[in-house]
Amino acid sequence: MQDILENLRTWTDPFAVATVIRTWKSSPRGPGASMAVNATGEAVGSVSGGCVESAVYEVCREVLKTGRPQVVRYGVTDNDAFQVGLTCGGTIELLVRRVDPAEPGQLTDLIAAVDAHRPTALAIVAAAEEKSLVGRHILLVEGEAHGSTEEERLDAAIADAASGVLEYGRNQTVHLGRNGERRPNEVSVFIECFTPAPKMIVFGAIDFAAAVARIGSFLGYHVTVCDARPVFATRARFPDVDELVVRWPHEYLRSVVVDARTVLCVLTHDPKFDIPLLVEALAGRAGYIGVIGSRRTHADRNEALRAEGINEDQLARLSSPIGLDLGGRTPEETAVSIAAEIVARRWGGSGLPLGMLETPIHGHPLRTAAMETS
Incomplete structure (x- = not known):
């Protein structure tokens, strides 16, 4: 719904919204794409680029009238594919539900959180064996949950899952048990994030950087590779990264917004690049600063940084040598090691084997607002 949020600001009466929750093959729009229809018949947004909008419009009108949510699917496998199907050959599944802006935890609260630049996720039950759960939702704003499925353990599991999805800013459907179990498929919850993907900035256009960039994209990061040497920082070497920057690393870092979700991987292994870059990085808010190099290189680098005025508390923020001890050798194995440390x-x-631990595998779920007041 993020794509139409600006259009909905003036809508004060109930409306129906259809949101793409799953796609197959060459569907034109991804999960989160939405179309809304109000009581006067006005429509905003698109779920398929025009292929099935007329059919979805009618479903929205019906849901607005009845108040009962529906899950509908369109694609070339439908009998009426030529009438309402996706001519591109893809298939989309949509959740259509009624929204009352005046209700707590609905449109007004969502817009307020987005305007305040607070990390926000909207989790909606899209399918459930218990049909009364469908359409119920939880709005997660900076870790605080608003709304309820009226199932306390399920609420906690949804809030926990939404927190994880929100960290990477990528819309996703998760499957849970009725009581919040991780593996069962009794409840499907679509989680839409209202925040951009976190940044991973990889400095040093080397083979290891290519592997780290690939696994960063896999984890959901917006990946940038930066190197001052144009002969190495080429699209031929890094065809799939979101951004490729030819610039001195410290100058580039100074020009971008870095927050607590930002990951910096310094793979240049050259003091003339590393020292000014790390001075800049340690003055910022990046949640992870990993630096490649041996223990001897790390010790020498720390001395050089101390000479630049970096204190011991700042030096403690560096993950160097970068990565967990997995025993890997190849660029790909090294990338897994780095990714494992970032996740941990x-x-x-x-970072220990789960078999050695007695703590919960998935940690402790977030406390919801309802749990705090009960």
Whole structure:
């Protein structure tokens, strides 16, 4: 719904919204794309680029009238494919529900959170064996949950899942048990994020950087590779990264917004690049700063940074040598090691084999607003 949020600001009466929750093959729009229809018949947004809008419009009118949510699917496999199907050959599944802007945890609260630049996710039950759960939702704003499915353990599991999805800013459907179990498929919850994907900035256009960039994209990061050497920083070497920057690393870092979700991987292994870059990085808010190099290189680098005025608390923020001890050798294995450390740092994991631990595998779920007041 993020794509039409601006259009909905003036809508004060109930309306129906259809949101893409799953896609197959060459569907024209991804999960989160939405179309809304109000009581006067006005429509905003698109779910398919025009292929099935007329059919979805009618479903929205029906849901607005009855108040009962529906899940509908369109694609070339339908009998009426030529009438309402996706001529591109893809298939989309949509959740259509009624929204009352005046209700707590609905449109007004969502817009207020987005305007305040607060990390926000909207989790909606899209399918459930218990049909009364469908359409119920939880709005997660900076870790605080508003709304309820009226199932306390399920609420906690949804809030926990939404928190994880929100960290990477990528819309996703998760499957849970009725009581919040992780593996069962009794409840499907679509989670839409109202925040951009976190940044991963990889400095140093080397083979290891290519592998780290690939796994960063896999994890859901917006990946940038930066190197001052144009002969190395080429699209031929990095065809799939979101951004490729030819610039001195410290100058580039100074020009971008870095927050607590930002990951910096310094793979240049050259003091003339590393020292000014790390001075800049340690003055910022990046949640992870990993630096490649041996222990001897790390010790020498720390001395050079101390000479630049970096204190011991700042030096403690560096993950160097970068990565967890997995025993890997190849660029791809090294990338897995780095990614493992990033994930462990983000969620407070120990990095130890789960078989050695007695703590909960998925940690402790977030407390919802309802739980806090009960």
